[in-house]
Amino acid sequence: MVTQLMAKKQTGKQAGKGSGGTPATVALTRAGIDYTLHPYEHDPRAESYGLEAAEALGVEPKRVFKTLMASVDGKLAVGIVPVTGQLDLKALARALGGTKAHMAEVAAAERATGYVAGGISPVGQKRSHPTVLDESATAYETVYVSGGRRGLDLELAPADLVEITDATTAPIAR
Template identity: 50%
Template structure:
C-alpha cells in the first residue's frame, strides 16, 4: 500500500503534522468508518468519516465521527443552504478523484466547502481517511480545520 497519496501530499505541503495507520479494508463492511475504527483499535468517535454532499445542488464535504449520522437539516443550516442531500457515489468519486472508501477531505481534485462535526474539536487527535482504502491519517482536528479552511458546526442527529 502506498503511504503517499494526494491527501498526504496536501498535508505535507500545508506543513501539517500527522502519522499514518493502515488496516485491512473490508469492501463488504456495512459501515466503513466503524470497520476502520475497529481495525485500528480506536474509538469510533475519533475515527472520522468523509462524506460528499450537495447543498442546494452544489458540492460540499462533511466530516463526522464514524459512529454518528449526519443531520441533513443541521448540515444545510451550517452552510446557510435550504437543502442538503448525499452525493451519488459515482459523482463523489469523479469530483474528488478518490474512490469510495478512500475519499479524504484532503487533496481532493476540487476543493469544496467543508464542515467538521464540532464534537471532533474536543479530541486531541483524530483519524481521517488518507486518500486510499485502508489508510488513515492521525492529526489534530484543529490542524485539519485550518488546512481545509473548514467550519466546525453541530452536524449530527
C-alpha cells in the same frame, strides 16, 4: 472479522511525494502539517469502512470520522462526522447558509474528489468544496480520517484538519 494493523506507522514528512503517498498525504506534507499514517488491512466485506478502521486501529469509534459529500442548494459540499453517527443534512445546509441538502451520488462524489467511495479523504480533493467538520471533533487532541484509500487512515489534530480543508465546525451529526 478483525483486521490486522500493519506494524509500521508513518508520520508527516515520510509520506510525501515520491514515496507513493496519496493526494491527502502530499497536501499535508506540503502544508507542513503533522499527521500520522495508520495503514491497516481492509476487508472488502466490511459493512462500515469507518467502524472497520476503528476496530483495526484499536481506536474509540467516536474519534474516527467519515467524509460525506452532499449537495447543498445545488453545490457539492463536504460533511465530516463521526463514524458512529449520521450526517444531519438540514444542519449541514444551515452551517453553509443554505436551505436544501441531499446526499450526493457516489459517482459525483468520486469525480469531484478524485477518491473512491470508502476512501474519500477530506484532504487533497481534486476540487475544493465548502467543508464542515462536526463540532464533536474538537473534544479530542487528534482524530482519524481517511488517508485517501481504503485501508489507510490519517491521524491529525482537529485544528489542523480545519486549516487544511478550510472547514468550519458546527453540530452536523446526529
